Amino acid sequence: xxxxxxxxxxxxxxxxxxxxxxxxxxxxxxxxxxxxxxxxxxxxxxxxxxxxxxxxxxxxxxxxxxxxxxxxxxxxxxxxxxxxxxxxxxxxxxxxxxxxxxxxxxxxxxxxxxxxxxxxxxxxxxxxxxxxxxxxxxxxxxxxxxxxxxxxxxxxxxxxxxxxxxxxxxxxxxxxxxxxxxxxxxxx
Amino acid sequence: xxxxxxxxxxxxxxxxxxxxxxxxxxxxxxxxxxxxxxxxxxxxxxxxxxxxxxxxxxxxxxxxxxxxxxxxxxxxxxxxxxxxxxxxxxxxxxxxxxxxxxxxxxxxxxxxxxxxxxxxxxxxxx
Numbered sequence: 001x002x003x004x005x006x007x008x009x010x011x012x013x014x015x016x017x018x019x020x021x022x023x024x025x026x027x028x029x030x031x032x033x034x035x036x037x038x039x040x041x042x043x044x045x046x047x048x049x050x051x052x053x054x055x056x057x058x059x060x061x062x063x064x065x066x067x068x069x070x071x072x073x074x075x076x077x078x079x080x081x082x083x084x085x086x087x088x089x090x091x092x093x094x095x096x097x098x099x100x101x102x103x104x105x106x107x108x109x110x111x112x113x114x115x116x117x118x119x120x121x122x123x124x125x126x127x128x129x130x131x132x133x134x135x136x137x138x139x140x141x142x143x144x145x146x147x148x149x150x151x152x153x154x155x156x157x158x159x160x161x162x163x164x165x166x167x168x169x170x171x172x173x174x175x176x177x178x179x180x181x182x183x184x185x186x187x188x
Numbered sequence: 189x190x191x192x193x194x195x196x197x198x199x200x201x202x203x204x205x206x207x208x209x210x211x212x213x214x215x216x217x218x219x220x221x222x223x224x225x226x227x228x229x230x231x232x233x234x235x236x237x238x239x240x241x242x243x244x245x246x247x248x249x250x251x252x253x254x255x256x257x258x259x260x261x262x263x264x265x266x267x268x269x270x271x272x273x274x275x276x277x278x279x280x281x282x283x284x285x286x287x288x289x290x291x292x293x294x295x296x297x298x299x300x301x302x303x304x305x306x307x308x309x310x311x312x313x314x
Contacts, residue, residue, distance in 0.1 A: 027221055031198060034219075049288050052253070056291070059219050059255050066221055128298070135259055136302050148256035156291055 003166030003174050005086070005101070012088040012099050025065045025085040025102075033062060037089055044091075053156055053181050054096050058089065060149040061100050061179060069102045072172060094183050101176040109165050109173050119150055120160045127155040157181050192233055200226050201251065205233055210242035214265075215250040218258040227261035234268035241277045245269070250284035250312075251292065263299065270303040283307045287314060 005022075013020040018040050019033060037058055041051045065085040072080055086101040104112065122130060131151050138147055154161055162178040189207040196202035201216035212234075220226055247269060254262065266281075273279040283296035293309060300307040 030221070035198075048286065049290075052289060052291065056253060056255075059253065063219075063221055063255060063257065128294075132298050132302060135263055135298070138260075148259065152256045 003168055005168075005174060008101070008166070008174075008176070009086050009088075012086075012090075016091045018089040018091055020086075020088045022084070022086040024081040024083045025062065025069060025087075026083065027066070030062045030066060033087065034058065050096075050181070050183050054089075054098075056156055057098055057153050057179055057181055060153050061098050061177070062087065064149045065100055065102050068104070070105045070108070070172065072103055096181040096183070098179045098181070099176065101174055103168065103172050104165075104175045106171055106173055109175070112175065113163075113165070116150060116161050116163055119154045122154070124155065124158060127151060131155055153179055189233070189236060192230065203230060205230065205237075207237050207242070210245045212245060212247045212269075213250075214262075215248070217252050218254040218262070220255075221257065223255070223258040223261045227258070227264065231261070231264045231268060234265065234272075238268060238272050238275070241272050241275070244278040244280065245272060247279060247281045248284065249282065249296075252286070254295075259295075263302065266299055266303045266305070270305050273305050279305055281305055281307045282310055284310045284312055286312050 009020070009022055019036055021029070021033065023029075034055070038051075038055060041054060046054075065087070066083075069083050069085055071082055072084070080103075084103065086099075088097075088099045090097045090099075119127070119130075131148060134148050134151065150161060157179060159180045159182065162180075164176050165173040166176065168174050191207065192203055192205040194200070194203040196216040199217060199220045201214050201218045203215075204211065204213040206212075214230075218226075249262075269279050269281065281300075283293075283299075285292035285296065293311075296307055296309055
């Protein structure tokens, strides 16, 4: 059965949602989202530590989308915008949650799965070492991505990366990623 | 050498590179989608400056946010500074971070451990 993106989006977009978006992920959109979320965080009088973590993780999440979205074939253009992605930022009592979703070519899922599973086994000091190794040894891609985004997210949040690949068709999967940023002041 | 003076934007930092007084400053936010475009002229400038640097170069880095795309470019900047220091010219690096921003302090420590030039970590209190 084909994964229903609309249903998934509706499900995410319930509860205490700060911001929900589905459509093209462009540079302007990223600017707008960052502005909007930043002013909400100020409105909530969120502690600077949490505010910065949420902002940082949001930047990386959005730019991961921006750099890694695979476009569906032309025949889907009436259903999905080009560079289609979804983003939902929500706030629970003790944490913020950033959920993203994007299409990815099926043949690329293996590498991504492996990368995230690896990240999820690492301790904070191992993540630090991995971050520094990639920083020092890997070149930036033409698109400007550095392969550091997920490592950085895991390191800054101290939480596991929850993800899933939902079947869309033979060639494409829909990759969903959920990141939790704990509100350290409330939980400690 | 012509100095570099760039006003900051929502996604790129304020930059002041001056070969007359040997002061190098990067301040603000560095979160562009593609950071190479922004940093290439800065790294090129330092490559040129390295040929004939002042006896002492003072570097002030005060970032509020930077993304992982920028992190590699910032390392390129530091590698040029490391090369200047290796050429027996003094380089003083001040890494500013806001009070309680442990992530930013740690980021400075990461760079310091990679480039082997001591950083002075300076906490900005409100």
